[in-house]
Amino acid sequence: MREIFQIAKRGLFANQKGLDVTGQNVANANTEGYSRQRVNLSPEAFRKGNLQVGLGVEIEDIERLRSDQLDRQIRSKESEIGYLDQRKQILAQLENIFATDTDGDLDIKVNELFDSFSRLTSNPEDESLRSNVIRSSQNLAETFNRLDRNLNQVKERIGDTTETLVTKVNQLLKEIASLDRDITSGEGEGQSSNNKALDLRTRKLNELSELVDTSITIDENKSATVSVGGLVLVQNGQARTLEAEINPSLDINRIRIEGSKVLNNIGGRLGATIESFTEDVGAYSDRLDNLAKTIVEEVNNIHSSGYTLNNTTGLDLFDAGNTTAESISVNSQVSSDPDNVAASSQPNEPGNAEKALALADLRNDDTVFSGQTFSEFAVNMSTSIGSELNAAASQLETTSSAQTLLENQQESVAGVNIDEELTNLIQYQNAYQASARVLSTARQMFDSLLTIA
């Protein structure tokens, strides 16, 4: 007799649990990173003599539905997206610097210099045409100086971003380690998993993956080992810290683990800031310097062999020692006296414009940059930044679309469908009412038994 009470009681209990879990799912329908839960029931039985007698229903488990494999794919895409987006931001900053679509752009200033030489040829003795040459040279030098300053600002900003990202990463590593401890302490024989901590850890791992490219393994105890760039950062609930080593003026932008090993192949947003520092900003900085140096050398080469209106020779137009974009400057001997612009190829021939012509012809020289003229080299910097930005943007779009597909798939496994839950609600409610009925029937039967005596 007493079995029926057990059976009814278990039925009530199990279906109530079902209602709880349904309620839990509905309440968390909009919670970010929530994986829906499901009660797994199985019938309970025992042997009585040669009969297999049922003893109601047993709650096996409250299962968390989520695809770990999809999570892994999503995380790897997240790193890619973080990397591409961060790099895109940096390239956009570079594009803003080099291509302002105004008359201040570098290639225009280069052309204006050559124009000033060309104009000088029609009247080399003319003071205003000479002043024009000096002015164009100064404008060009100032443009180089300005671009160099802007690039340095970008470098500093990247340094700041790196610091911020490292702080975030360290924070996430600590949180993941702590969640990991929560999860493993709850695991064990017969114990249900700590679903809340699992969901939270998944969310943190995803956030981390946007910042760095993570490699994650999960063992039988559900403990996670997180590696980045081949080095372990979280293991057995213990997290290590990253340190940023930054010095923009010395071109240093590195990540170290706890002050010792340098971390490479970082990926994600952090990886993008590290790599972009050298490969993008550093590379364009070098190209800018190269252009400055070449202009100084080629122009001085011709100018110093020419004769000024003062019949002197050997004067440089640009200061010979200043061959970087930061330092390029006009020789003060020339800028203070326009007569010192050397247009002539002979002394005592003020109407001779041979050197001015040679300087103007430099515009067409494409041997210095193996197939590119000075102007083309300058334009090319803007164009190649534009191309790379374009490529990064379209790759980002493609990867984002793929990510959306994966996320939808994960949603399909782990997401809450309100209609479905409401249906379950009705189901569990009915079963609960039925079990209650069984219980009241059993009580009536017991009462009948009692009245006999």
Next chain:
Amino acid sequence: MRITNNVIFNTLLENINKNRQGLFEEQQKSSSGKRVDQPSDDPFAFANSKSVKAINERLSSYQANIEDGREQLNVAQGTINQMLDKLQDVKQIAIRGANESTLSNEEMNILADQVQSAKETLVNLANITHNGRYLFGGTATQNKPFQLSGGSVTYNGNSNALQIAVNDQTRFDSSITGDRFMGMFNALDSLETSFRNNDTDAVRGDLDALEDGITEVGSAGADLGTISNRLDFLFEQYESSKITNDKQISRLVDADMAEVLSNIQKYEVSYRAALNASSRILQNSLVNLL
């Protein structure tokens, strides 16, 4: 595939965002009038437009040179024409002296004085300046090319012509070198001497030399005229190239307004459809029916 509420929400948001992004981009194009504003909009078109713009810059620069050159040539030609006029007068004097063998010493002297006076005028003309440079001294533009002393004219300029750059590797003379006048001046020197010496035969000889000298001056003037015409032609040619280039630049970077407006309409329709469809889906839920 299980479609949960979030799948629908996410898809809706993505569609809305895509349409708004499209609208935003078209709006940018319509307000700036440019299809290619930054290199990343179309790197190829950007690079091309830059190089075509550079060509136009260069052409404008050469046009400025041509204008300077034309101005100088005009002055030079004008001066030579004045010289030729004066030379006609001198030629008349010489012819008179050559044909009338019965002139007295005094009359020959008067003729010599007239030649001298004409010579002074001619030397002044030959020393003409423009924009602070002597035009007929070659590249020695800061020194007076012609000196008249002791009755003879000397040339201290050089024989390097003044030139202007009209294109890469192409230069035109923008004046003539004064040594081309020396034939004429030498003849005048000799003529004056012959008059002072009352030597009619010599005068005849000088007359021939003078005619050769005048021809040379005339030919110098004609040369300048030819160059002037070529400059005019080049200027027009560059002008029309610039116009063609401007059109090309426009094709490369300007936005086609009709296309932009039609795209805006397209996105608007798409946007509204997405909103519409989603609102219908979202309204329906089991909750309403239970």
